[in-house]
Structure formats: structure tokens, C-alpha cells
Amino acid sequence: MGRTQRRNLLNNVMLALTGVCTFLTVAVLFVILGFLLWNGFRSLDWNFFTKLPLSPGETGGGLANAIVGSGITILIAVVIGVPVGFFGGVYLAEFGGKTFPMFVRYTADLLNGVPSIVIGIFAWTVVVVPMHTFSAWAGGFALSLMMIPIGLRSTEQFLRAIPSSMREGSLALGATKTQTIMKVIVPAARQGILTGLILGVARVAGETAPLLFTSLNNQYWSEKLTEPTATLPVMIYKLAISPYDDWHRQAWAAGLVLLGLVLIANIAARWVLARGAAVQRG
Amino acid sequence: MAGTAIIAAPPQPAAQKFIKRLRDGDKAAHLITLIFAASVFLVTVFLIFELWIHSSASRGKFGLGFLFTTTWDPNAENFGALPFIYGTVLTSFLALLISVPLAVGAAIFLSELAPPKLSNTCTFLIELLAAVPSVIYGLLAIFTLVPLMRSYVEPFLKKTLGFLPLFKGPAYGFGYLTAGLILAIMTFPFIISISRESLLSVPREQREAALALGATKWESTWQVVVPYARLGIIGSIFLALARALGETMAVTMVIGNDTTIHSSLIAPGYTIAAIIANEFAEATSDIHHDALVELGLVLFLITIILNASAQLLILATTKKGSKRD
Numbered sequence: 001m002g003r004t005q006r007r008n009l010l011n012n013v014m015l016a017l018t019g020v021c022t023f024l025t026v027a028v029l030f031v032i033l034g035f036l037l038w039n040g041f042r043s044l045d046w047n048f049f050t051k052l053p054l055s056p057g058e059t060g061g062g063l064a065n066a067i068v069g070s071g072i073t074i075l076i077a078v079v080i081g082v083p084v085g086f087f088g089g090v091y092l093a094e095f096g097g098k099t100f101p102m103f104v105r106y107t108a109d110l111l112n113g114v115p116s117i118v119i120g121i122f123a124w125t126v127v128v129v130p131m132h133t134f135s136a137w138a139g140g141f142a143l144s145l146m147m148i149p150i151g152l153r154s155t156e157q158f159l160r161a162i163p164s165s166m167r168e169g170s171l172a173l174g175a176t177k178t179q180t181i182m183k184v185i186v187p188a189a190r191q192g193i194l195t196g197l198i199l200g201v202a203r204v205a206g207e208t209a210p211l212l213f214t215s216l217n218n219q220y221w222s223e224k225l226t227e228p229t230a231t232l233p234v235m236i237y238k239l240a241i242s243p244y245d246d247w248h249r250q251a252w253a254a255g256l257v258l259l260g261l262v263l264i265a266n267i268a269a270r271w272v273l274a275r276g277a278a279v280q281r282g
Numbered sequence: 283m284a285g286t287a288i289i290a291a292p293p294q295p296a297a298q299k300f301i302k303r304l305r306d307g308d309k310a311a312h313l314i315t316l317i318f319a320a321s322v323f324l325v326t327v328f329l330i331f332e333l334w335i336h337s338s339a340s341r342g343k344f345g346l347g348f349l350f351t352t353t354w355d356p357n358a359e360n361f362g363a364l365p366f367i368y369g370t371v372l373t374s375f376l377a378l379l380i381s382v383p384l385a386v387g388a389a390i391f392l393s394e395l396a397p398p399k400l401s402n403t404c405t406f407l408i409e410l411l412a413a414v415p416s417v418i419y420g421l422l423a424i425f426t427l428v429p430l431m432r433s434y435v436e437p438f439l440k441k442t443l444g445f446l447p448l449f450k451g452p453a454y455g456f457g458y459l460t461a462g463l464i465l466a467i468m469t470f471p472f473i474i475s476i477s478r479e480s481l482l483s484v485p486r487e488q489r490e491a492a493l494a495l496g497a498t499k500w501e502s503t504w505q506v507v508v509p510y511a512r513l514g515i516i517g518s519i520f521l522a523l524a525r526a527l528g529e530t531m532a533v534t535m536v537i538g539n540d541t542t543i544h545s546s547l548i549a550p551g552y553t554i555a556a557i558i559a560n561e562f563a564e565a566t567s568d569i570h571h572d573a574l575v576e577l578g579l580v581l582f583l584i585t586i587i588l589n590a591s592a593q594l595l596i597l598a599t600t601k602k603g604s605k606r607d
Contacts, residue, residue, distance in 0.1 A: 088318040
């Protein structure tokens with residue numbers, strides 16, 4: 001075989017291999033979706049949404065308390081995390097000087113990279129230890145810490161993308177800086193900011209590790225925010241590692257619901273962003 | 283003239299007051315947003331402080347030896363971190379060994395060969411993989427990957443490579459190799475999407491020059507484009523490594539929870555994140571909690587160093603790309 005032929009052969013083989021790599025990685029997604037749809041739909045029924053978990057051996061229980069618990073902890077996370085992320089982002093984009101915003105940006109990236117289990121430890125030390133109880137508050141606080149960096153950086157990024165002519169136009173009409181920000185800049189960037197919010201919620205909705213020893217788990221309804229609270233991700237974990245078939249069935253159903261919500265949120269975020277871009281161009 | 287001036291004068295202080303109030307509003311807004319931005323900074327500093335304080339008992343009792351001893355006995359209150367550090371490093375290393383060739387190959391295909399529409403669709407699908415919660419990876423791993431490893435892959439490895447110490451012992455399905463495999467799948471999206479970005483930011487001229495010199499498409503890609511984007515690719519691998527080291531749920535569900543060190547890849551083991559996840563809520567003694575917090579501190583330090591280096595590398599390539607464009 002000649003040199004040219006060898007080079008061409010190598011070319012074709014290697015390029016084909018990169019195609020195989022792509023196929024394999026994309027195939028993983030479809031395998032995951034397929035398994036979850038197959039096992040999830042077989043297990044999903046109306047009881048899942050309305051009943052409490054039952055003891056092993058009984059069939060027909062559900063995870064209603066975990067669905068509500070997840071909603072509550074995420075709501076707490078949004079209430080704490082969104083203002084910090086939003087106003088912090090406004091500061092970085094509109095008010096900040098040079099040095100201090102750089103520090104904030106750096107620490108936000110650092111916080112974003114902290115392993116979720118370590119976030120859980122932190123929430124345990126500052127909420128669970130002083131309150132002497134596992135609680136929805138602690139879980140929500142842990143999740144809010146994971147939302148803040150996403151909200152902060154996306155708010156900043158989308159505010160910065162607004163052309164400075166809009167700021168100058170508003171200031172030239174006599175508006176103050178605050179009026180300019182609240183009535184001109186933020187509305188113009190609202191799609192991007194909304195996207196950041198949705199992505200933040202989607203990220204924390206599936207987090208398990210920070211909740212393991214903050215909101216813990218609960219077989220029953222939690223009546224107060226200061227009680228251990230069941231959440232969907234922690235339930236999936238506990239049910240999946242249990243030895244009971246009926247609990248495994250519940251885990252698949254819960255996995256399907258959780259993944260469905262997370263993927264829908266992600267696709268919705270992209271859709272909002274794409275529509276925003278289309279509106280601005282049009 | 284003077285009369286009109288006197289008549290016109292009264293509204294002016296009011297208007298000035300109004301404008302002053304607005305200006306003060308700007309100051310207030312500045313201050314409020316500053317407080318929120320500063321809180322991000324303070325919370326992160328406080329996080330490090332709390333990890334340090336709450337690990338004091340363990341740091342005082344075991345010192346640096348904590349990192350190099352292998353006993354983990356909560357009843358005797360004797361703690362050493364080595365089995366967990368070993369497991370964390372080993373599983374992450376296995377993950378990268380599997381995912382780097384596949385993911386970089388896919389990134390090359392998506393940036394160099396695939397038509398833009400196919401490339402964007404595939405990237406979108408792969409980025410969705412990054413959004414799948416880790417507990418769901420764990421759920422799938424327990425019920426699909428573990429039985430597969432136990433019945434087929436591990437017996438096969440033992441039969442063909444069993445003479446190596448790496449593949450000795452019974453095939454449980456739970457262990458370092460299974461954890462590495464699920465971590466590999468979880469790191470695909472990070473490596474692919476960032477590597478693809480850095481490959482795409484390589485200027486066209488680089489490719490054209492190589493092709494004009496008679497290089498084949500592969501030679502131009504492998505010898506010119508990939509080296510040009512190497513910092514970004516290495517950055518993406520660092521980022522993936524940081525994710526893999528800190529990953530908790532999926533690993534906890536398949537690692538097998540064994541606090542001894544095994545040389546065999548198919549043996550059960552433990553990782554830092556997994557031991558914290560399993561024991562933290564049940565730990566009763568202070569020293570047990572402190573030892574777990576210290577493990578968290580170790581994990582935190584490793585991941586922030588990796589993350590910082592990854593960001594510097596990625597920044598370096600994107601800067602280089604845009605400068606020469």
C-alpha cells in the first residue's frame with residue numbers, strides 16, 4: 001500500500017471513528033430516556049400523585065408528600081436565591097467598579113463549582129445545628145446556594161448584552177439611573193433573566209446530595225417548615241437502594257416525573273431565549 | 283424681570299428636592315444591590331470558615347495523618363481518609379480514561395465534519411444530558427448497568443484479563459469500575475460542549491493552510507486544529523474531572539460501600555462524597571461529624587483548585603482565538 005493510500009485510509013478510519021463517538025454519546029441519552037419511559041410509565045398511576053408512601057409489602061402507595069415537599073423546598077430556594085442573584089447581577093452589570101465585581105464574579109464561579117454534598121454540609125452547620133432539627137428551611141437554604149451563582153451570572157450577562165445606546169437614550173430623557181435600570185434595561189433583558197431563573201430551578205430540582213442531611217426525609221406529610229420534609233430526589237434514592245420491588249416501581253415513576261419536569265424546564269428556557277432573540281431581531 | 287424671578291423662584295427648591303430625592307434613590311439602589319452582591323462573596327467566605335471550624339476536633343486529633351491512614355472505625359472513633367481519597371481519585375481517573383477519547387472524538391466530529399444543523403441538534407441533545415439529575419443516573423445504573431456488569435462485563439474481564447490483579451475477586455456488579463463508567467457518561471456533556479466551542483473558535487485560515495499544504499482532512503484536524511484548541515480541551519477535561527470528583531448520588535448508589543482499599547477494579551469501594559452521603563445524617567459523636575466535615579473540606583479544596591485552573595485554560599484559548607480572528 002502506497003503512502004498516499006495509507007494516509008487516505010487513516011483519514012477515513014479516524015473520521016469515521018469520530019462519527020462513532022458522537023453516535024455513542026448521543027445514543028446514551030436515548031437509552032436513558034427509553035429505559036425511564038418504559039419503566040416509569042409501567043409504574044405510574046394516579047395513586048402516585050395522591051397517596052402517601054406505604055410500608056414494604058403493601059402495594060398502591062404514592063409519593064404525594066414528596067411532590068409537595070419538593071415544591072416547598074424549591075419555593076424557599078427561589079425566595080432566598082432569586083433576589084440575591086438578581087440584585088447582585090444588577091450590581092455587577094450596572095453599578096460595579098472594577099476590583100470588587102471581579103471578586104464577586106470569582107467567588108460566584110467558585111460557589112458554582114463547590115460539590116453539592118459540601119453545600120449540604122454548610123447548610124447543616126448554619127441551619128440544622130442552630131435549629132436542632134432537620135427542616136424544609138435547611139433544604140431550601142442549601143438549594144438557594146446552588147441557584148445564586150446561576151442567577152447572578154445570567155442576570156449580569158444579559159444586562160450587559162443590552163446596547164449602551166438604550167441606557168444613554170433613557171438618561172438623556174432625564175430618567176435617573178434607577179429608573180433607567182428598572183424601566184428600560186431590565187425589561188429589555190427580561191427573556192434572558194427568565195431563562196436564568198428557569199435553568200436555576202431546573203438545576204436544583206434534581207439535586208439530592210444537599211438535601212440528604214438538611215431536609216432529610218419523611219414518610220408522612222410535614223405540617224411545618226421546621227420538620228423533616230420528603231422530597232422527590234431523596235425519595236428516589238431511598239426507594240432505589242431498598243430491597244423491595246414495589247418501592248423500585250415507585251422509584252421509576254418518581255424518576256420519570258422528575259426527569260420530565262427537568263427536561264421540560266430546560267427546553268422551555270431555550271425556547272424563551274430563542275423567542276426573545278427573534279423578537280429583538282424582528 | 284426681578285418680579286418674575288421672585289414668582290418663579292418657589293418651585294425651584296421643590297424641584298431640586300425632588301431631583302435630590304431621585305439621586306438619593308440611585309444611591310439607595312446602589313447600596314441595596316451592593317449588599318446583595320457582597321452577600322455572595324461573604325457566604326462563600328463563610329462556607330470555608332464553617333468547614334474549617336466544624337472540622338477542628340478531627341484536625342486536632344489526627345493532624346495530617348488523617349489523609350494517610352486507612353482505618354475508618356466510628357465505634358472506636360478512629361478515622362483515616364485514605365480509602366475514600368483513593369476511591370475518589372480512582373473512579374474519576376477511570377471515568378476520564380473512558381470519556382476523554384469518546385468525548386473529544388465526538389467534539390471533533392461536531393465541529394469539523396457534521397453539517398451545522400446536525401451539529402447543533404446533537405449538541406443540544408448532549409447538553410440535555412448535563413441536565414439529567416445525578417440521582418436518575420444512579421437509578422438507571424443500579425437497575426441496568428450493575429446487572430450488566432455482574433453478569434457479562436466483569437466475568438468477561440476476569441476470563442480474559444483475570445491474570446492481572448486489576449480484575450480479581452468476585453463480580454458483584456457494584457464497585458470502582460461501575461462507578462467510573464457512570465461517571466464517564468456524566469462527564470460527556472461537559473467535555474463535548476466546551477471542546478466543541480474551542481475547536482470552533484480556531485480560525486479558518488489554520489485549516490485552509492494545512493489543507494493547502496496537502497494534508498488530509500484528518501491530518502489538518504489532528505495536527506493543526508486540535509493542538510491550536512488544546513488549552514480549551516484540557517480546560518474542559520479539568521472541569522469534567524472536578525465534576526467527577528464531587529459527584530455524589532450516582533456514585534454512592536453503585537460504589538458498593540466498602541471502607542477497605544482494593545487493588546481490583548471490580549471490587550467494591552468508597553468515595554469521599556459517598557461516605558459523607560451515607561454517614562452524615564446518622565453520625566452521633568462529634569468527632570465522627572468533624573471527620574466527615576474534614577473530608578468535605580478536602581473535597582472542596584481539590585475541586586476549587588481544579589475549577590480555577592480549568593477556567594484559566596478555557597479563558598486562555600477563547601482569548602487567543604478572538605485575538606487572531
